[in-house]
Amino acid sequence: MTFLGAGIGYRRSHHAALLAGPGPSVLEIVPDHFFADPAGLEELADRYTIVFHDVGLSIASAGDGALVQARLARLAPLVRLARPVLFSDHLALTRSPAGIDLGHLAPIWRSEEQLDLVVERVRALEDALGVPLALENIAAPFEIPGGMSEPEFFARLVQRTGCGLLLDATNLLLTARNQGYDARRRVREYPLEAVRQVHLAGGLLDAEGFWVDSHSEPVEEESFALLAELGRSRQSLLSIVIERDEQLGELAPLVAEAERAARLWATYGSEARGRQPSSASVRSAEEAR
Amino acid sequence: MLAAFQEAFVSLAADARLRRRFAADPRAALLPFALAAPERAALCAIPVERLERFARALVSKRWGELARLLPLTLRVSPGLARRYRAWALECPAPARDGLLSPGAAEGLRALPALHASLVNDPREACYAADLFAFEVLGAASRGDGEPRGLHSRFALVAIAEDVRRGLLPVDPELRATELGFERDRVRWRPA
Numbered sequence: 001m002t003f004l005g006a007g008i009g010y011r012r013s014h015h016a017a018l019l020a021g022p023g024p025s026v027l028e029i030v031p032d033h034f035f036a037d038p039a040g041l042e043e044l045a046d047r048y049t050i051v052f053h054d055v056g057l058s059i060a061s062a063g064d065g066a067l068v069q070a071r072l073a074r075l076a077p078l079v080r081l082a083r084p085v086l087f088s089d090h091l092a093l094t095r096s097p098a099g100i101d102l103g104h105l106a107p108i109w110r111s112e113e114q115l116d117l118v119v120e121r122v123r124a125l126e127d128a129l130g131v132p133l134a135l136e137n138i139a140a141p142f143e144i145p146g147g148m149s150e151p152e153f154f155a156r157l158v159q160r161t162g163c164g165l166l167l168d169a170t171n172l173l174l175t176a177r178n179q180g181y182d183a184r185r186r187v188r189e190y191p192l193e194a195v196r197q198v199h200l201a202g203g204l205l206d207a208e209g210f211w212v213d214s215h216s217e218p219v220e221e222e223s224f225a226l227l228a229e230l231g232r233s234r235q236s237l238l239s240i241v242i243e244r245d246e247q248l249g250e251l252a253p254l255v256a257e258a259e260r261a262a263r264l265w266a267t268y269g270s271e272a273r274g275r276q277p278s279s280a281s282v283r284s285a286e287e288a289r
Numbered sequence: 290m291l292a293a294f295q296e297a298f299v300s301l302a303a304d305a306r307l308r309r310r311f312a313a314d315p316r317a318a319l320l321p322f323a324l325a326a327p328e329r330a331a332l333c334a335i336p337v338e339r340l341e342r343f344a345r346a347l348v349s350k351r352w353g354e355l356a357r358l359l360p361l362t363l364r365v366s367p368g369l370a371r372r373y374r375a376w377a378l379e380c381p382a383p384a385r386d387g388l389l390s391p392g393a394a395e396g397l398r399a400l401p402a403l404h405a406s407l408v409n410d411p412r413e414a415c416y417a418a419d420l421f422a423f424e425v426l427g428a429a430s431r432g433d434g435e436p437r438g439l440h441s442r443f444a445l446v447a448i449a450e451d452v453r454r455g456l457l458p459v460d461p462e463l464r465a466t467e468l469g470f471e472r473d474r475v476r477w478r479p480a
Contacts, residue, residue, distance in 0.1 A: 062292035096299035101384040
């Protein structure tokens with residue numbers, strides 16, 4: 001596969017600036033923005049390589065799937081319109097089988113039964129949408145004990161379905177800090193040869209000493225540094241996307257952050273497999289270019 | 290069964306009353322769910338304080354999405370966040386499918402409870418509840434194009450314009466108004 005470049009998550013306040021350009025190489029779109037305004041999506045799709053990023057499928061939820069079917073009926077026309085090169089959602093649940101909505105991503109219990117369900121869902125979604133699917137690791141508030149590790153779950157999911165992994169490096173980093181393990185060591189346990197996309201964002205430490213994926217800050221050096229661990233993703237990675245929701249500001253600084261990620265990937269992806277960079281070596285990599 | 294496990298887990302995250310029972314007696318709290326022993330053990334092993342933090346974070350995210358739609362109401366009623374959180378922690382949301390943004394959908398869900406709460410609080414501005422409804426219904430109709438209506442005792446459009454300019458009316462005259470919200474405009478006339 002060809003690396004398409006680095007990009008940003010679409011936010012409505014940047015719409016006019018994106019149309020005026022210059023924008024990023026890749027634009028990641030949450031389809032909900034355009035359910036009521038498909039024309040707005042079409043004009044973006046004419047200018048940018050699009051990846052879709054969903055937060056509403058609740059792919060791990062058991063149940064009759066009626067809400068998934070209703071959502072697919074909304075998604076399908078947008079997929080036809082924008083022709084995204086990738087469709088992603090999260091390895092998570094956002095609602096219960098009987099219909100309680102959490103409004104955000106909750107961790108799953110990584111049991112065999114859960115794996116079977118996600119395998120079934122991935123196959124059905126790829127068939128329904130006709131787009132390669134990737135699932136993202138979330139910033140986990142805690143582990144539900146007694147299941148597989150997340151890397152093992154992803155590895156077995158990839159093995160059974162061939163789906164991709166959207167590796168959120170910042171989620172991994174913040175979860176590692178909150179749960180007390182080494183993110184650089186941990187990331188190597190994932191099926192990195194299946195990573196289709198990487199997310200980078202900035203989190204913050206809350207008043208209780210817990211790291212939150214707030215998408216409110218510039219990307220930390222430690223998140224950038226995790227790119228150096230993804231040598232096994234050289235053949236699979238399509239894009240790197242910077243996520244920012246709070247303190248959004250202008251488009252240009254975000255595009256600059258994306259371009260920086262692309263430069264780092266050009267260095268690490270081709271030359272630096274197996275390195276364990278510090279913040280200083282991230283800067284060295286950039287200076288070397 | 291996976292479904293029973295997820296129902297119990299999501300209920301714990303969404304329902305403060307169930308979490309209080311869970312904190313006091315986990316096994317008793319989980320009795321209504323048909324859980325196998327390993328599922329019950331997995332849920333009981335989740336630290337209660339982590340679960341509580343997660344629940345609060347979920348409500349904060351919902352509030353963040355709703356608060357973006359309420360710039361005027363929040364000037365008039367800065368305590369609305371506390372009022373919302375107290376309500377949302379006790380009231381799990383039903384899953385939905387629709388065109389509305391999460392914030393607008395949450396606003397419609399919270400509207401009856403928070404409107405009543407604001408109306409019944411003499412410390413709040415007399416028009417705060419209607420201004421909240423004005424912003425929620427306006428955002429919802431802008432989002433999905435569905436027409437919505439509101440009857441107010443006040444000239445809400447003028448009040449909204451004052452608040453937008455930084456003026457908080459202290460004792461606005463009663464002027465009953467019928468408002469109609471559409472995708473691209475708000476219409477109003479004296480009632």
